[in-house]
Amino acid sequence: MTVWLSSRVMQSMALYARELSPLENGGILLGWRSGEDRIIVDLRGPGRLALHGQHCFVPDHKWQVAEIKSAFEASEGDLDYLGDWHSHPDGVAEMSDLDSATLLRIARSVTTPLMLIVAGSQTDWIPRCWRGEIVRPLFRRRLMATPEELKIFDPSTVWPRRTAVLPSLLRDFTS
Template sequence: MSQLWIASTAFDEMLDEAERVYPLETGGVLVGYAADDGDLVVQHVIGPGLSAQHKRQRFHPDHDWQCRRLDEIFEISSGQAVYVGDWHTHPDGSPQMSWLDKRTLRGIARYREAALARPLMLIGAGGAERWRWQAHRYSGDRMGGLNISVDVLELRLFGS
């Protein structure tokens, strides 16, 4: 099983944001790199942005703000930290991917500017200090694009 390594500080940022907005959905961007062994490493997370819209079963990020933050992290890291996928919450739900999540993940994989053939989607489910997280990585289309395949990754924290 492949693994997703995530900095504990980045993971804590996601938890804080999930708690702040609960019972509404929230999310953001995952920034890091692919290790030589194929494992993904998330060093930073970017939140939803100040102009994001949070709803019970959906949220719309402040895309322009997220892009500016991603550019800043890219520059500071001398190009080492890049976009690796998205994260979001399913308040009082399941960390499984919805049909919209699957469609979004396939869209990211097909978006040339993202330059990411196997993007990641990290979903946090639950709420009120009882979150469960599951990482999904795009692995391709099945049945002529009518369905997608994903790998579920083992989540590992690193750092203090």
């Protein structure tokens, strides 16, 4: 799996992250599934009732569900929920135990969701992405979180709709 991240979404995450640093900030990732690949083209922030700690972030779940629904409808079913993102201010882009628990919870209702973490400070944020999968689905459900290759692309040149987007096309946009 390759995760394609729009440079605009990356910039927005950095702004959100910087805004609340040293507290964590986060939200949801919206985009497309193309075979094994994921293409992140939009995001939402935390929502009004989210909780922001120095080492934890709890999104406003109810708000997020409503946002996913309205994004889906506004795009005529084009934009899909792909996973969650949050910041690790002055930290490293690694999954904490809490992050794993969150990804496991998401993986119970969404197939192979993503967890994207941006770590850093000020204007310098490094993204990393994991894919969550439930192993042993029938017995004691466990999460397998696999780090995925992340590529940033620039959507500003040409912006085809989902049907026209293929990973081979996106490769031309990456620097």
